Every structure is written in C-alpha cells, then in structure tokens.
Amino acid sequence: xxDKTLELFDCGHRACGGxxxxxxxxxxxxxxxxxxxxxSSTGCMEVFSTPYPETAWKVPWxxxxxxxxxxxxxxxxxxxxxxxxxxxxxxxxxxxATFDIGMICISGAFERGxxxxxICYDNExxxxxxxxxxxxxxxxxxxxxxxxxxxxFGNKLPKKDMPQILAAHGAPYxxxxxxxxxxxxxxxxxxxxxxxxxxxxxxxxxxxxxWGFEGDQTIAVAKLAIETGLWVNYEMVDGKVVKAKKxxxxxxxxxxxxxxxxxxxxxxxxxxxxxxxxxxMADRNAEKYGIDIKLRKE
Amino acid sequence: MMEITEGSHAVAxxxxxxxxxxxxxxxxxxQTHVVEALADMVANCQLDAEYITVExxxxxxxxxxxxxxxxxRTYSATxxxxxxxxxxxxxxxxxxRLPIVMSIANRALGAPLxxxxxxxxxxxxxxxGWLQFYAEDNQEATDLHYIAYRVAEDHSVLLPAFxxxxxxxxxxxxxxxxxxxQEDIDRFLPEFTPYERLDAxxxxxxxxxxxxxxxxxxxxxxxxxxxESKAIIQNTGKEFARMFGxxxxxxxxxxxxxxxxxxxxxxxxxxxxxxxxxxEMRDEGKKxxxxxxxxxxxxxxEDVAKALAHVKRVAVLDKNISLGAKxxxxxxxxxxxxxxxxxxxxxIIGLGGRDVRKKDIKAIVALVEKGQGDMFYGLRTExx
Numbered sequence: 092x093x094d095k096t097l098e099l100f101d102c103g104h105r106a107c108g109g110x111x112x113x114x115x116x117x118x119x120x121x122x123x124x125x126x127x128x129x130x131s132s133t134g135c136m137e138v139f140s141t142p143y144p145e146t147a148w149k150v151p152w153x154x155x156x157x158x159x160x161x162x163x164x165x166x167x168x169x170x171x172x173x174x175x176x177x178x179x180x181x182x183x184x185x186x187x188a189t190f191d192i193g194m195i196c197i198s199g200a201f202e203r204g205x206x207x208x209x210i211c212y213d214n215e216x217x218x219x220x221x222x223x224x225x226x227x228x229x230x231x232x233x234x235x236x237x238x239x240x241x242x243x244f245g246n247k248l249p250k251k252d253m254p255q256i257l258a259a260h261g262a263p264y265x266x267x268x269x270x271x272x273x274x275x276x277x278x279x280x281x282x283x284x285x286x287x288x289x290x291x292x293x294x295x296x297x298x299x300x301x302w303g304f305e306g307d308q309t310i311a312v313a314k315l316a317i318e319t320g321l322w323v324n325y326e327m328v329d330g331k332v333v334k335a336k337k338x339x340x341x342x343x344x345x346x347x348x349x350x351x352x353x354x355x356x357x358x359x360x361x362x363x364x365x366x367x368x369x370x371x372m373a374d375r376n377a378e379k380y381g382i383d384i385k386l387r388k389e
Numbered sequence: 390m391m392e393i394t395e396g397s398h399a400v401a402x403x404x405x406x407x408x409x410x411x412x413x414x415x416x417x418x419x420q421t422h423v424v425e426a427l428a429d430m431v432a433n434c435q436l437d438a439e440y441i442t443v444e445x446x447x448x449x450x451x452x453x454x455x456x457x458x459x460x461x462r463t464y465s466a467t468x469x470x471x472x473x474x475x476x477x478x479x480x481x482x483x484x485x486r487l488p489i490v491m492s493i494a495n496r497a498l499g500a501p502l503x504x505x506x507x508x509x510x511x512x513x514x515x516x517x518g519w520l521q522f523y524a525e526d527n528q529e530a531t532d533l534h535y536i537a538y539r540v541a542e543d544h545s546v547l548l549p550a551f552x553x554x555x556x557x558x559x560x561x562x563x564x565x566x567x568x569x570x571q572e573d574i575d576r577f578l579p580e581f582t583p584y585e586r587l588d589a590x591x592x593x594x595x596x597x598x599x600x601x602x603x604x605x606x607x608x609x610x611x612x613x614x615x616x617e618s619k620a621i622i623q624n625t626g627k628e629f630a631r632m633f634g635x636x637x638x639x640x641x642x643x644x645x646x647x648x649x650x651x652x653x654x655x656x657x658x659x660x661x662x663x664x665x666x667x668x669e670m671r672d673e674g675k676k677x678x679x680x681x682x683x684x685x686x687x688x689x690x691e692d693v694a695k696a697l698a699h700v701k702r703v704a705v706l707d708k709n710i711s712l713g714a715k716x717x718x719x720x721x722x723x724x725x726x727x728x729x730x731x732x733x734x735x736x737i738i739g740l741g742g743r744d745v746r747k748k749d750i751k752a753i754v755a756l757v758e759k760g761q762g763d764m765f766y767g768l769r770t771e772x773x
Contacts, residue, residue, distance in 0.1 A: 125589060126589045127589065128459070128587045128589065130455070137598065138598050141594050141597035141598055142597070142598060142600060143597040143598065143599045143600070143603050144597075146594040146597060148592065148594055149592055150589065150592050151587040151588055151592040151593060151594075151595075152587075152592070152593075152594045152595065153455070153458050153587060153594070153595040153596050154594075154595070154597065154598075155451060155454050155455075155478070155481050155485070155596055156451070156477060156478065156481055158447070159448065159451035159454075159478065161448075162443065162448035162449075162451035162452050162455070163451050163452065163454050163455035163458075164455060165413075165441055165448070165451075165452045165455060166411060166413060166441065166451065166452030166453055166455025166456035166463070167455035167456065167458065167459045167587065169411045169413075169439035169441055169452065169455075169456055169461075170410065170411050170455065170456035170457075170459035170460060170461035170463075172439060173410045173411060173438070173439045173461055174410075174459075174460065174461065176459075178587075178588075178589045195444055195445060195447075195448070196444070196447070196448050196451065198444065199443055199444030199445070199448055200448075203441065203442070
C-alpha cells in the first residue's frame with residue numbers, strides 16, 4: 092500500500108508554479124517508496140530539482156546524460172543484483188529523453204529485460220531548452236521549432252506511440268497515467284515497481300510555461316486531455332490492453348482552447364478542418380481503447 | 390607463471406583477476422577478443438560478474454557509470470569509433486569521480502575507415518579527466534590493469550582510467566607473459582570500497598547541475614586529483630615492484646638515455662622497435678636513447694624535463710595528430726622543455742596502421758640531427 096504521507100521529493104525545488112512534472116515526481120516517489128534509486132535524464136526535472144549544493148530528492152538519485160538513463164539504470168540494476176540488494180530502480184525522464192534521444196538506450200535495456208521502471212514525464216516538448224518539438228509533441232501544437240505561421244499549423248506529425256513500442260519489446264507492464272488522477276497514477280507506479288522486468292509508465296504532465304496556460308489550471312488541463320480522449324489512461328499487461336479509463340467525451344476544442352500552443356486553431360480565424368482532424372484522432376483513440384461511456388437514452 | 394598468450398586474452402585474464410563485479414561490453418575490432426574472453430569466463434563460472442551485452446558503446450560506459458555509482462567495480466573495453474561514441478560519457482564518468490577502468494585497444498579514427506592501429510582515439514580524450522596508461526608490450530598491458538584499478542579507486546584520486554595497448558600490434562600478438570595468480574592480485578588489489586554510493590539507507594544525489602558559482606571548482610578538484618595521482622601511481626608501482634619484481638613506479642622510463650645526445654620520445658608498442666634500433670645505432674657509435682612515456686595523463690611534465698635535461702635534441706614520435714597543429718605528445722614535451730632551449734621535433738608516424746620499422750626510426754634520428762622535423766614521416770610521394 093502506498094504511504095500517502097511520505098514526501099520523498101522535497102519542497103524548495105525550482106520548478107515553475109503549477110509544474111506538472113514536479114507533481115509527477117512527488118507522486119511517483121511516494122508510490123515507489125524509500126527503497127528506491129532514481130535515475131534522471133537531463134531535462135527540466137533534473138535542473139529544477141538539483142541545483143548544487145541543494146537537492147529535492149530524499150531517495151538516492153543520479154543523473155548522467157540526456158540520452159543514457161536506461162543504460163545507467165541497467166548498470167545500477169546489475170550492480171544491485173550482484174550485491175544482493177533489493178532497492179527498486181526507477182527512471183524519471185522527460186519525453187525528449189525518452190521518445191527521441193534516449194530511444195537506443197531504452198530499446199537495448201528493455202530487450203535485455205532489466206528489472207526497473209521507466210517513467211516518462213510527458214510534457215510533450217523540450218521544455219528545458221525552450222519548448223522545441225519532440226516525438227511526443229501532439230499534432231498541430233505550436234512549439235519554437237514547429238511554430239504556427241502563415242503557412243503552418245504547427246507540429247505536422249502525430250505523437251509517437253511509445254507505450255506500444257515498449258510493449259512490443261516484451262515489457263510485462265506498460266501504463267499511461269496523468270497527474271490529474273493521482274490515486275490512479277500512484278497505483279500504477281506501485282504495480283510497475285513491483286512487477287519484475289522492465290516496466291514503462293508514461294505520465295501526462297502539462298507544462299504551464301510551454302503550453303501557455305495559467306499555473307493554477309494544470310490539473311484542469313490534464314483532466315480535459317482525458318475527458319476529450321486526446322490522452323487515454325490505460326494499462327497493458329504482457330502486451331495486451333487490460334484496462335482503460337472510460338469517459339463521457341467532450342469535444343477536443345474544449346481542451347485545445349485552454350492552451351496558447353493551439354491558439355492558432357481559433358485565432359485569427361477558426362480552423363475547422365484542423366480541429367476536425369484532431370477530433371478524428373480522439374475518436375480513433377476512443378475506439379481503439381473503448382473509452383466511451385454510452386449514456387442510456389431516456 | 391609464464392604463458393604464451395595473445396595480448397587480448399592476457400588482458401582479459403588480468404581483468405578477471407581484478408574481480409570486476411559488472412562488465413559492460415560492445416564488440417569492436419580490435420578489442421573483441423578481450424570481451425569475448427571475459428564472456429567465456431563468465432559462461433564457465435571462472436568469473437563471477439554481471440556481464441551486460443549493451444547495444445552500443447555509449448551504453449557500455451553508461452552502464453559502468455550506473456554500476457560504479459551503485460558500488461561495484463566495473464570494467465569495459467573499446468577502441469576508436471567506440472571510444473568516440475563514448476566521448477560525452479567519458480567526460481561524465483570522470484566528472485562524477487567514478488573509478489571505472491577501461492582497456493583501449495588503440496585504433497585509428499575514420500574517415501577513411503581504418504581498423505588498424507594508431508593512438509588518435511585515446512589521445513583525443515586527453516582532456517576528459519581519465520588517467521591514461523600506455524603499454525609497450527603485453528606484460529605491461531596486463532600489469533597496468535592491476536595498477537590502474539588501485540590508483541583509480543584510491544580515495545584521493547577517484548578518477549577513471551584507460552589502459553591503452555596498441556590494437557593488433559599488441560592485442561593480437563602472442564607473447565610470453567608472466568601471469569599473476571588470484572592470490573597475488575587479492576593481496577595487491579583490495580576490494581572496491583566506494584567513496585560514496587547510491588544507497589537507499591543513505592540517500593545522496595549524483596551528477597547534479599552546477600551554476601557558474603560552482604562549476605569551476607569541480608574542474609579544479611579533478612585537475613588537482615589528477616596531478617596528485619602522480620604520487621599514488623609511483624607508490625603503487627613501487628609496491629607492485631616489491632611484490633612481483635616488475636617496476637612501473639616511474640611514469641617515464643629511459644632506455645640508454647643517460648649519455649644520449651639524441652632522445653626519442655614515444656609511447657606504446659613502438660618503444661620496443663625503437664629500443665632495437667637504438668641498440669643498432671649505438672653499435673654504430675650514435676649516442677641515441679629513448680624516453681618512454683608510460684602515463685600520458687596525468688602528464689609527467691617534471692619527469693620529462695628532468696630525463697631530457699642533458700640531451701642535445703629530441704625527436705617525438707606521435708601516432709596521433711592534432712590536425713592543424715602538431716602531435717599531442719610533442720606539444721606536451723615542448724611544454725616540458727620550454728625553458729631549456731633543447732630543440733624538439735615532431736614526427737607523425739604510423740597513422741592508420743602504417744608499419745614503423747627500425748630503419749624508419751634510424752631515418753628519423755638522421756632527420757632530427759639535421760634539424761628537420763615537425764612533419765609527417767613516410768608519406769607516399771604522390772601527395773607531396
């Protein structure tokens with residue numbers, strides 16, 4: 092059982108007010124518990140949590156490079172095994188470190204079957220370097236390297252399906268979660284760290300600075316992602332989806348409207364075709380994961 | 390016990406005796422025989438280690454970082470392109486003060502692709518904070534591994550170390566080697582006791598980020614540790630000599646240098662050829678000697694200056710080139726001799742496996758006597 096009073100990610104770190112990733116770190120460490128070694132990749136979380144000589148981590152923590160967290164974790168796991176130690180190894184890496192630059196290390200480590208949990212805090216762009224697109228950036232989001240302009244609606248590519256890729260590697264447990272549903276998130280982390288083998292949890296962690304919304308709206312925005320079907324919370328065991336959060340879906344524009352990164356879809360004029368394309372993505376998600384709650388007709 | 394063994398297998402055996410707990414390896418010519426031999430030892434219960442078959446060299450060294458930080462003695466081996474792929478991991482391992490030992494079977498860097506020997510790979514990592522040992526023969530290649538672990542893990546050093554042995558020339562050559570026993574090495578090399586480790590019972594943070602208020606001091610401390618490691622290297626070498634009779638306490642080693650007018654400076658296997666050609670030149674009445682550099686990082690500046698103080702001229706053999714400048718060894722030697730006025734000439738030789746023979750060494754001595762140097766030696770004439 093998760094001890095909800097446990098605080099292993101301390102206050103005093105330098106994250107923005109309303110940072111989704113900081114909340115993810117707090118919830119993940121609560122769920123993983125004190126017998127945990129955390130490996131971070133380079134990124135916002137690493138920088139805001141460990142400005143020498145201060146650290147927010149009350150569990151052992153290591154950061155090496157941007158792309159190698161999975162390989163560093165492989166070495167830690169091997170060392171613990173050799174020493175007969177039982178600590179759990181948890182990686183906390185951003186989406187750039189996971190979807191893009193860390194892909195080779197992740198693939199190798201998952202193939203080898205190390206006993207660790209890889210958590211991607213997904214804020215859907217390179218936030219630490221100033222909001223550049225990553226393989227996790229959603230379709231039509233405006234970032235500094237996929238800016239919306241007179242002849243562009245922003246990021247032209249859909250989000251890469253990392254959970255599916257890692258399930259295909261034979262990961263025994265793969266899940267998606269959201270900081271808007273902390274009980275569900277912590278339960279999934281607990282499950283992942285107690286499952287033998289390489290597990291993957293992708294946590295939706297809105298970034299108020301990068302996405303363009305007020306810091307007090309983080310949870311509301313994260314909730315809308317789920318409620319519109321643009322983010323689906325699900326679990327995969329041995330490659331099969333076993334559970335997905337059902338919702339009474341709202342139109343995607345309720346989510347898109349909350350964030351400046353999608354502002355060009357509404358101003359100076361409404362881009363119906365683009366919004367419809369995004370709605371179609373949510374519809375495909377709903378069908379694929381069976382998330383729609385059918386309301387009984389009166 | 391004397392055995393006739395291939396260099397790579399001798400190195401693997403030396404590594405086994407050091408009892409590494411985590412080995413992380415990716416194959417690359419001419420390093421492969423080392424990691425294959427270690428895999429075989431693990432498969433046959435001759436070595437009780439976790440052996441991670443990683444997907445590339447960047448991960449090989451990254452896994453060593455994790456394992457070392459968690460408290461294990463770690464080992465990897467690579468060369469050339471593999472070492473180049475590890476570039477940022479090398480700086481990182483040193484910055485985190487993790488005493489990883491890695492064998493480098495020295496090889497050229499592409500393009501053009503070359504699998505053959507020179508020392509461009511490890512020399513290019515000279516600024517990374519790793520200790521760099523260079524072996525002349527396979528006896529030295531094996532012995533330097535024991536010494537490298539002892540020095541790297543010393544709590545006043547805590548820096549990783551390369552043990553460099555020339556690809557093919559040493560790695561694939563059979564030589565008689567006096568292999569030490571497990572009891573010998575257990576007496577010489579104590580169990581690894583990490584200075585700090587990742588431990589849930591006593592949480593610390595590794596690899597934090599430093600603002601401009603702190604970064605400079607971290608680099609200073611690494612530089613200081615490297616410089617102070619000279620004394621540790623000497624003492625460790627002396628102890629090794631006391632126990633096993635072979636003396637590696639000096640970071641530089643003279644050969645017929647005491648009364649020499651012309652000194653050749655070199656590192657690695659070329660020192661053997663050079664010694665043979667010096668013997669022949671001595672027979673002809675030429676006063677030539679060799680200064681072999683065994684430790685390139687930390688660079689033994691004072692030792693070099695002292696050893697060469699009496700010579701009239703110096704020829705440096707560089708199996709590397711800092712393109713647009715000079716060979717890296719010559720730059721260091723010039724620095725060491727700066728105030729002496731002794732002329733130092735640089736000869737870029739043997740790149741990409743070009744054979745260097747006794748006649749080439751003699752030709753270089755003839756060139757330096759005429760004051761000609763700072764050149765590539767032995768170029769095909771069509772490029773001139």
